Amino acid sequence: MKKLLILGAGTAGTMVANKMHHMLDPDEWQITIVDQHETHYYQPGFLFIPFGIYGKNDVIKPKRNFIPAGVKMIVSEITMIEPEKNRVRVAKDNRYLGYDFLVIATGTHPRPAETPGMAAGEWHKSIFDFYTIEGATALARHLRGWQGGRLVLNIVDLPYKCPVAPLEFIFLADWFFQEKGLRDRIDLTLVTPLPGAFTKPRAAKLLGNILQDKNVNVVPDYYIERVDPEAKKIISYEEDEVPYDLLVTVPVNMGAEVIGKSGLGDEMNYVPVDKHNFLSKKFDNIFALGDAANLPTSKAGSVAHFAVEIFTENFLRYIDGLDMLQKFDGHANCYIESGFGKGILIDFNYDVEPLPGKFPLPGVGPFSLLQESEMNHWGKMMFRWMYWNLLLKGKELPIAAQMTMAGKWQ
Template sequence: MTRNVVVLGAGTAGTMVANKLRRKLDDTWAITVVDRDDTHPYQPGFLFVPFGGPTDELVRSRHAFVHDGVDLVLEAVERVDAAAQEVVLLDGRLLPYDYLVIASGTSPRPDQTPGMLGPQWRQSIFDFYTLDGAKALAEALHGFRGGRLVVHITDMPIKCPVAPLEFTFLADAWLREHGLRSATDLVFVTPLDGAFTKPIAAEQLGSMLVDRGVTVEPDFLVEHIEDKTLVSYDGREVPFDLLVTIPLNMGADFVTRSGLGDDLGFVPVDKHTLQSIADPRIFAVGDASDIPTSKAGSVAHFSADILVDNLVELAAGRPMTNSFDGHANCFVESGDHKALLLDFNYETQPLTGMYPAPYVGPMSLLKESRANHLGKLAFRWVYWNVLLPGRPLPMASAMSMVGKHTPVPTS
């Protein structure tokens, strides 16, 4: 008798999970992955497009990365009927499942902020979390001659939470290169009380903003946008000539329709097993879950291994023995062909050290270097050729403390 695993979402997390499951489950299991289209974007590449970065190799076919033996269905999901253990597609088809993996990611929703998605959208208000947005922003920067350039985060969580900082650092370098920095007031507006969620990294990244002459407007929760001005709930105003915003990020609408999501449409899960709080036959992975760590590709990668092993054990009637520690690492482009690298998990802040090999590197942690920048550029090849196909990488899912250095308290 055939049993079924259905994976909703053929992005980074969903593709990896489907491919890894195909290797671990025998032929009595059918694996189906569902997505609304056949377009797989390499989202880290969008960051460079506004500054003249290439747009080729950023989008490929989903079919190219789904293994033989995995059925790829191209259709939108209407809802999940957890009681019946069925996925209802928009065209009316029903996909029964024994286990369901929700890997539907998160999307920017400019419609959720009054005044954002209006006449100024893609005129003076831009995003770069979509390829179309990044291309439009490239055109806007090409015609920019100075003024008030504001980089703004609507609210957390967002996918790739360091990307707004990266954009700010790259904008500073680009403006200097084009002789426009002295004519530009560069402002970073964030709902956080600092540059990042982790104090040690926030101090480092915050000092880098100060060194570059960037004005930081913290604890700013936007209520609406009016007359080229951000207006917060507490009445503060930040005017702009050019606004680069990260809209509110939300999970897939079908998650909410299915009663499986929180207020933002993310799936509440056990942060260690990735199993749904509401239903033991449902898991969530990548940006679709509510786990308290970065919504980043590295988290999708590290957690996919844990989820797959847990699901295989559960399907065999055994207890789940694998635990995800929240491991994340993020490159932070800092301009001038340099970058930082952060490595952390649920319990441990980003610390100094070397990565991926302790003491050897070649990449340094929490420190600017050209090697880190080259590592970020090289990751595109790794993504297409190793990560998505589900091939193993020589690094553990769990974060290692070997070679890391904890700062000595100053008081």
């Protein structure tokens, strides 16, 4: 029996388990997946929790519901990866799991403790994140009673998970406080290390204009050094201070610690891989997929989805000693919730920035690209159903893994 071992049962790992269970011969292959948690979170839904649109129950399901019966699931912390010995040690029963091929899909996680003053006494009191279930629900409770003041949203560093989420947070906050009749008592400020709202020029212009229309202040090129939680201000490496009453932070993101201590990661614990086929640069039987890889594209579920599609085709050839023919292009596809029941859709890859136009989706679309529409909002809301019922289970979605120029205006 050959052994395929998957580390991490999040979006990427779960999809790989389903695809491989479907494609690999069960008489020849044993597939095992390891994750330390029982619960699968629908992470795009975290954004809606602070504003009471979703509750905790809207974003959780048991991981086991999505792992096919023929795949062995082990719930345990991963202690060490030993690539020279083709084995992984797990905490449960302190045992070793051998492999012929290893897929690392251990994701990326916010690390508030990397920024001095952030994770101390004011954490989840006047300083919140919204990328964890704890942070999102604590912020929901806080916002229910908040009477206004300076809300500062700070992005600590790049890369971070779902690059558009902080903008969506700001857009939704503007809507939320208007609905509550509090908007005139609230100062909304986005403090970012980027030179503007986004990196790519056309999207940056559109999103920058929307921020301006919504009366949001933007402090660009700001690299935070520390938080002063008593004086309620953030301080940059250049000693520029931004005061706040409520700090919503996007902390430093890093890959899993086990990647670092196993010597498989870069300084942020991301696994260096070939950006077109996800094969480790050090070991020819290790792949890294999803946020765990150091790909120069967005850390987002849509990227993981397209990457797994490409990986599946390649892997079936690779195990037979054939060349990997499919090349990943860095495709990402993101719905940006812009408030008041509208949304924006962007579609891009390593080489093509988000462009305006129409996005074709058989049976449902088209959606408007780089433009606000109600349809895009419904696309975003509908996506949760698609995620649980199609995407995670590895079923076909009517959207190509590689980006298409169809409908885009140059």
